Amino acid sequence: MTTPEAADAPAERWSLERVRGAAPDAASLAAARRLTAPGSWSDCGVSATLVWGKCQGSGTAPYQVSVDLAGPAYRCSCPSRKFPCKHALALLMRWSAGDLEPGADAPDEAAAWARQRAERAASHAAAEAGSQDPVDPAVEAARAEAAAKRRDERLARMDAGVEELAVWLTDLARTGIAAARQRDLTWWESAAARLVDAQLPGVAEEVRALGRTVRHRADWAEHTVDVLGRWWLLVRAWRRRGDLDAASAADLRAVVGWAWATDEVRAGETVTDVWAVLGAHRSTDGGLLEQRTWLHGERSGHVVQVLDFAARGAPVPVARTVGSRLEATLALYPGHDPRRALLVAEPVAAGDLDRLPGGGDLAAARARRTAALAANPFVRRVPVVVADARVLPGADADTTGAVTVVDPAGRTVPGVATGADEEEVTGAVWSLLARTGGHPADLFGELQDGVLRVLAVGTGDGVVGL
Structure with missing residues (x-):
């Protein structure tokens, strides 16, 4: 089958750094490297929008692997729940290394999958641009009335939940945070469950999180006071939500967990x-x-x-x-x-991207966080770019991902390269240290609770995610 994709010139080949940046974790990347041998692959090719191939696994039939470069999006017949899986990463590595030749015919499965993606995107765009059928005004009025009733009922439950939260916080302050630290998880879970019933899921999850961490943090007292102060501010803001401007009201809505349609x-x-x-x-x-x-x-x-x-x-x-x-x-x-x-x-x-945009020193990063907190006191993490920073490993970097970030003026901030498990943490932190090599580099990350979570590194070779 000759596809429209095959009629175009082959796509610009990805660099190895870009392939690495697409990996969901270090383990997938390591597994992919072991699959790049030519003997594992057959029927490979590349067009203007597709890369495809078959990879022989442990079963009789090879896995069918496709990458839609327009997304990018990934498809593989293997049972992995990671996207991209190790087979898709290995295929991209082979393409990056120049091992794939432009193919005249994409397999039917790959071409159909790419066509369906393009059709869905076109259909969605047409639906957005097209006009809707006229609606009976009486039906529309009935729907609006029902929606208003549901909204009023929800607000009533939320009002009651916030008032119950205020009583709970007052009791907690009266008995002392040291007593709260001794509570077991069921006490925290009970409070969170009542907040869920009051349709305040955002606050409920914060209660659960504090219950999980309060016994283990070295700075538990300071952290607990900060969190309780945030919740009390939420109570006061909710009581006066009618006085808030639109943006502040939206920030409050987000922190209580009231999702937007x-x-x-x-x-x-x-x-x-x-x-x-x-x-x-x-x-x-x-x-x-x-x-x-x-x-x-x-x-x-x-x-x-x-x-x-x-x-x-x-x-x-x-x-x-x-x-x-x-x-x-x-x-x-x-x-x-x-x-x-x-x-x-x-x-x-x-x-x-050639380089990370808008970099500054740590003073500028902290000023950015201060400005964000002044506008929205409930903001948790602020994106920042620290330019020309050096990264130093912590004593337990292997297991915690802890590093120290130093800007050109000698200012420091604790940093962390995070992963889903210990293996991913180890891979992330050593990837960060290897890419910087003790030399200045631009870092992008999330500044939260005085710690910089490093997510990407910008060097002379471009921008790469961890």
Whole structure:
């Protein structure tokens, strides 16, 4: 079968650094390296938008592997829940090394998959641009009335939940935080469950998190006072939410966990720009896997985060490659910077990022965090770029990922290179140390609780995610 993709010139070959940046973790990258031998592969090729091949695994039939470069997006018939899996990474490594020849015919499965992705993107764009069928005014009024009733009922439950939180905080302050530290997890879980019932899931998760960590943190007293102060501020702000401006009200809504409907966000502020992928981080919170991807608009100057979620065991959407540039329209959630955003349609690849934008020293990074807190006192993490920084390993860097970041003026901040488990932490921290080699480099990360979580490194060779 001759495909439209095959008629075009082959795509610009990815660098090995870009392939490494696409890996979901260090273990997948190590496994992929072991699969790059030519004897494992057959029927490989590359077109303007596709890379494909078959990799022989332990079974009789080889795995069918495809990469849609326009996303990028990854497809493999193996049972792995990681995206990209080790087979897709190995295929990209072979392409990067020049081992794949341009193919005249993409396999039917790969071509059909790419075509379906393109059709879905086109259909979605057409639906966004097209007009909707007229709605009966009476039906629309009934729907609006029902929605208003549901909103009022939810607000009543939330009001009651916030007042119960205020009583709980008052009792906790009266008995002392030392007594709270001795409580078992069921006490914290009981309080969190009541908040969930009151439709305050964001606060409930913070209560659970404090219960899990209060016994183990060396700075537990200071940390607990900070968290309790944040919750009391939330109580006071909720009581006066009618006096807040729109952005502050949206910040408050986010911290209590009242989600926005996607249609509401799409109908709001949108920005079309070339977006540089600065860094990405995955974390597991309870049974939910969260993926944060930070983007910088080259014309608008916006730095936004795109959040993706998946239940434990389910695949999370594929992360955009750190260091890539995407032409895309984003819909921005209401609130103060740094704002959350979502993609309006599938982005178009626009090359690679030469260097991290807008770098400064640690004083500038801390000033950025101070400004963000002044606008939104509930902000947890602030994206920053520290220019010409040196990275020094901590004594227990292998197991904790702890490092020290030093700026040109000699200022320091504790840093961390994080992973999902000890193996990934080890891979991330040594990748960070190897890429910097004791020399100055630009770092992108999240400044949170006085610690810089390093997500990407910018050197003369481009920008690479950890």
